[in-house]
Amino acid sequence: MTALTQFQRLEAAGVWRPEPGGRLHDVIVSFGDATLILRDPRSEEPLSHWSLPAVTRLNPGQLPAIFAPGDAAQDEVVEIDDRLMVQAIERVHSAIAASRPHKGRLRSALIWSAAAAGALAAAVWLPGAVIAHAARVAPPAQRTAIGLALLADMRQAAGTPCDRPAGAAVLDRLSARLLGPEGRIVVLPATMRGARALPGRIVVIGDDMIAGEPGPAVAAGHVLAADAVAADADPLEAVLRAVGIRAALTMLTSGELAAESIAGQGAALLSRPAPRPDDETLLARMEEAGVSSQPYARSLDPSGETVLTLIEADPWRSSEPEPLASEGEWLQLQQICAR
Template sequence: MTALTQFDRLEAPGVWRPAPGARLRDVVVAFGDATLILRDPRSDEPLSHWSLPAVTRLNPGQTPAIFAPGDAAQDEVLEIEDRLMVQAIEKIHTAIAASRPRRGRLRGGLIWSVAGLAALAALLWLPGAVMSHAARIAPPAQRNAVGLAILGDLRQTTGAPCDRASGAAVLDRLSARLLGPDGRIVVLPATIRGARALPGRMVIIGDDMIAGQPGPEVAAGHVLAADLSAAAADPLAGVVRRAGISAALRMLVSGNLPAEAVAGQGSALLLGPAPRPDDEALLERMREAGVSSQPYARSIDPTGETVLTLIEADPYRASAPPQPLLSAGEWVQLQQICAR
């Protein structure tokens, strides 16, 4: 809807009463896909979703504007003082009213045909749109929760993440260098052949990326490849898609993905091959992180035939990176992270 796309980034403060007698809550009001989204201003967690076509203003012409999610007297109300947000909601209502068909002499057969086509289109389009929307609007806290849930599911297959204290401290420093302050690398006591990205900027690797390796470059290369692939294809979108439309709807309403929807997704993630991003993009990411690409390439194909670009265009082929990933002592400590 054109009227909606004009305001797709508009947000405004509001005051929300979820039920009669409930205390008023400060919220952030924003537009979603044909919805009005009320979020907690501190956690960014969705608190309520109102259908835009159904939103009704209870006090036209008065300030602050009071809205309710229906035509009848409502228990749930929202107060908005921001003039631009109020005008945006009114404009969308005007557009909806203008688009409604007027009474005419259309034949009943035509009406039923159009209705049938619309229902078919909705049946085909709506599930995918709902699942994509649920993943897209998920706040960081919700993404982290889903990532931890999948990690918990993986424990049944691989065992608990490796956490020996000395190695964990080194891993934290390596995570900060490769993924930034919001990223986290998790080592599992299993062979998983590469790295996989989970929702919440979490990347898992197996101890096969550490044990027996001459240095941290192989693990670092796989971590960067997984994180770069996650930037192009959101891991949460894949989780929600596999969970299905019912789980996506519950996620939109409650803010949580049902536990049964996550069950088995960790194991399924390991069955597929590790993602491999575009070579040029990965080489640039490795150059920025100070990681040689040749060890990563050789771990994929020891012959070098299918990874020739990564070997020949290694940003540190002629000279070492300006700063080593880890000292020799730190690498020894990291190799012991799974030792009990």
């Protein structure tokens, strides 16, 4: 400390009383390492060491100054008549006191730090929380409307959804079998290499899942995979994260999401690889829906090396599930994109 260093060589005479009613002793008062040292003037033996931060002046403004090694209740005291030494002790004591944390300042610092941390946490957490809430409370009709808006955006990259009546009727029955009455499968005239789930339980596949396939098992596997992914990661929440918190708040307050705010998202979804659920979840869905997992697995990897679990744990490996469609129905579905 600068103030202590400045006075390290300073010494002064004083009178020390070690206890109440005790005999007075002449002493030499000097500074030590953050201490006040009282020495015998003849032998220079230290008689007492006082901690400088704890030194208290018992008679401010008066001489000789009386100091104690603690508060006013201390029994041990020293009287010093040297003004320079008195000023030095008080200056060092004040410097030490100023360097201590102040409760008020510390409290203010803690309050401001907490406020700043809260603001930062809100900035990080709030958008995600609002978006998740907006997705969670969206009614089915709103979800379907957003899913259809994404589907319309996909048309620019993949063409108009296939809707030849005979094939569409078969597709409706397949949708009910795989997704339930609220689900819908849409076929686009494009190569998609998998299915994509949209808000509103809409699952989009390309006609590459149908044309040239001996049956509907491959398409069904991809539809179930996309729906399983959507059950774990809400596709509406992904849409809202892309459009941002302002659009999400607008949707919460007005019940609408402007079509222009999601422009390009459908095409972007098609450009990304189709996500896969974990094998255990998908196998459970396939067992429930009556779909063999082997055709789906082989469509991902014809060698079977990277999809061995799906092949070996096929829930319908040793038995035949109820057919998803008859041969005639499958032929009709294969013509759904024909003009």
